[in-house]
Amino acid sequence: MTQQTHADNTPRTAVELVKLRKRYDDNEVLKGIDLNILEGQVTCIIGGSGSGKSTLLRCINFLEVYQEGEVNVFGKTIGYGMDEQGNRELLPKSLVQQELSEVCMVFQQFNLWPHLSVLENVMAPLRWVKGVPLAQAKQRALELLTKVGMEHKAEVYPLSLSGGQQQRVAIARSLAKDPKIMLFDEPTSALDPELVGEVLKVMQELAQEGMTMVVVTHEMGFAAQVSDQVVFLAEGKIEEQGPPSKLFNAPSSPKLQSFLETWSSRNGAAA
Numbered sequence: 001m002t003q004q005t006h007a008d009n010t011p012r013t014a015v016e017l018v019k020l021r022k023r024y025d026d027n028e029v030l031k032g033i034d035l036n037i038l039e040g041q042v043t044c045i046i047g048g049s050g051s052g053k054s055t056l057l058r059c060i061n062f063l064e065v066y067q068e069g070e071v072n073v074f075g076k077t078i079g080y081g082m083d084e085q086g087n088r089e090l091l092p093k094s095l096v097q098q099e100l101s102e103v104c105m106v107f108q109q110f111n112l113w114p115h116l117s118v119l120e121n122v123m124a125p126l127r128w129v130k131g132v133p134l135a136q137a138k139q140r141a142l143e144l145l146t147k148v149g150m151e152h153k154a155e156v157y158p159l160s161l162s163g164g165q166q167q168r169v170a171i172a173r174s175l176a177k178d179p180k181i182m183l184f185d186e187p188t189s190a191l192d193p194e195l196v197g198e199v200l201k202v203m204q205e206l207a208q209e210g211m212t213m214v215v216v217t218h219e220m221g222f223a224a225q226v227s228d229q230v231v232f233l234a235e236g237k238i239e240e241q242g243p244p245s246k247l248f249n250a251p252s253s254p255k256l257q258s259f260l261e262t263w264s265s266r267n268g269a270a271a
Contacts, residue, residue, distance in 0.1 A: 011038040011039060011040065011041070012038065012039045012074075013036055013037070013038060013039070013072075013074075013075070014037050014038060014039040014040075014041070014073065014074060014180070014181055014212045015035070015036075015037040015060060015071070015072070015073055015181065015212075015214065016035070016036050016037070016070070016071075016072040017033045017034060017035040017036075017056075017059075017060075017069065017070070017071055017072075018034060018069050018070040018072070019032050019033070019034060019068065019069035019070070020032065020033040020034075020035075020056070020059060020066055020068070020069035020070070020071065021033075021066065021067055021068035021069050022052075022055055022056075022059055022064060022066045022067060023067055028236060029052045029055045029236050030052050030055055030056060030059065030066070030236050031235070031236040031237050032069070032237070033052075033056060033069070033236075033237070033238060034238070035231065035238065035241075037212065037214060037229075038212075038228075039180070039212050040210045040211075040212055041212060041213075041228040041229065042207045042212075042213045042215065042226055042227045042228050042229075043213070043214050043215070043227060043228065043229050043230075043231060044215045044216075044217055044222070044223035044226070044227040044229075044230050044231070044244075045057070045214065045215065045216045045217070045230075045231045045233060046216075046217065046218070046220070046223060046230060046231070046232050046233070046259070047232055047233035047234055047239075047259070048234070048259060051233040051234050051235060051236065052233050052235075052236040053216040053233055054185050054186070054216055056216075056233070057105070057183050057185050057214060057216050058185075059071055060073070060078070060103070060183060060214065061100060061103055061105050061183055062078050062079045062096050062100060063105070065079065065090070066079070073099065073100065073102075073103060073181070074102070074180075076099050078096065078099055078100060079091060079096055101177075102178075102179055102180040102181060103179060103180070103181045103182075103183065104174040104175075104177050104179035104181070104182050104183070105174070105182075105183040105184075105185065106167070106170055106171055106174055106182065106183070106184045106185070106187050107170075107185050107187075108185055108186050108187065108189050108190050109190060110158070110163070110166040110167055110169070110170045110190075111170065112158040112166055112169060112170060112173070113158070114157065114158055114159055115157075116157075116158075117154065117155055117156065117157055118145065118150060118153050118154050118155070118156055118157070118158065118161070118169050119138065119141055119142070119145070119154040119155060121158065121169060121173055122141035122144055122145060122169065122172045122173045122176050123137045123138060123140075123141040123176070124173065124176075125173060125176045125177045126140055126141065126176050129177065130177075140176065141154075141172075141176065142154060144172040144173075144175050144176055145169070145172050147172065147175070147202075147205075148168040148169070148171055148172045148202050149168065149198070149202070150165060150168050150169055150172065153165060153169075162192075162195055163190060163191045163192065163195055164191055164192075164195030164196070164198045164199055165198075167187055167188070167190075167191065167199045168198065168199060168202055171187075171199075171202055171203075171206075179211075180212060181212045181213075181214070182206070182211055182212070182213050182214075183213075183214050183215075184203065184213065184214070184215040184216065184217070185216050186216050186217060186218060187199055187203070187215075187217075188200065188217070188219060189218065196219065200219060200222050203215070203222070203226070204222070204225075204226050207226050215227070218263075220248065220260070220263055220267075223244055223248075224244045224245075224248050225244075227244050228243070229241060229242060229243060229244075230242065230243070230244045230247045230248070232247060232251075232253065232255075232256045232259065234253075234255045234256075234259075239253045239255050239256060240252060240253040240255075240256050248260065
């Protein structure tokens with residue numbers, strides 16, 4: 001994928017996780033995650049149910065408050081600062097949102113506003129967040145709908161669309177915020193099988209354009225074809241990570257081998 005670089009041609013780190021830990025009461029879901037994601041890179045996170053995949057993604061966007069470690073986005077620690085005594089403290093929500101202005105998340109559920117048309121849904125962040133004038137916002141929204149193949153549905157309402165169409169509109173709405181990093185939390189899991197391909201195609205095109213993407217997915221074929229690195233989580237830890245050719249063709253971890261065998265038996269084909 002296309003990667004942005006420093007002056008010395010080394011890729012810039014977009015997301016860095018350092019000893020990241022997340023607990024819910026006595027249940028530790030993430031157990032010291034270290035992960036580096038470069039700008040322009042597609043990272044797919046795979047693993048079984050309860051392995052911590054979605055929690056990891058939500059910690060990057062600070063939708064979940066992590067207790068230990070760091071989430072750094074373009075070098076800034078997200079969610080925490082230091083008080084006058086040098087102790088770590090939570091930052092105000094408004095400041096966290098400002099620091100995450102270049103990060104967008106696409107969820108399993110589409111979260112479109114049902115009372116707004118498709119066009120109005122995509123215009124919303126342009127108008128309400130960025131303050132773009134109406135005519136300019138409409139033009140940009142139509143461009144983004146064309147990008148995801150949904151311009152012909154601009155005037156209809158979300159409930160008249162298929163799940164795949166709604167997800168493509170949700171992606172267009174995220175793109176309206178001009179993100180540098182896009183997080184995808186199993187974006188096809190709520191879709192009927194015949195609709196999965198149209199969403200994955202849009203995501204693949206974004207990857208080819210150099211969008212930095214972190215994707216929690218159960219679509220092993222997509223992860224194998226599109227990702228630069230695959231991260232396999234098991235019981236809140238990174239069990240194995242590396243290029244997809246290595247993880248899917250020659251996994252070294254017995255847990256990953258078992259996971260892929262189970263996936264293949266359920267889906268009738270290897271990744």
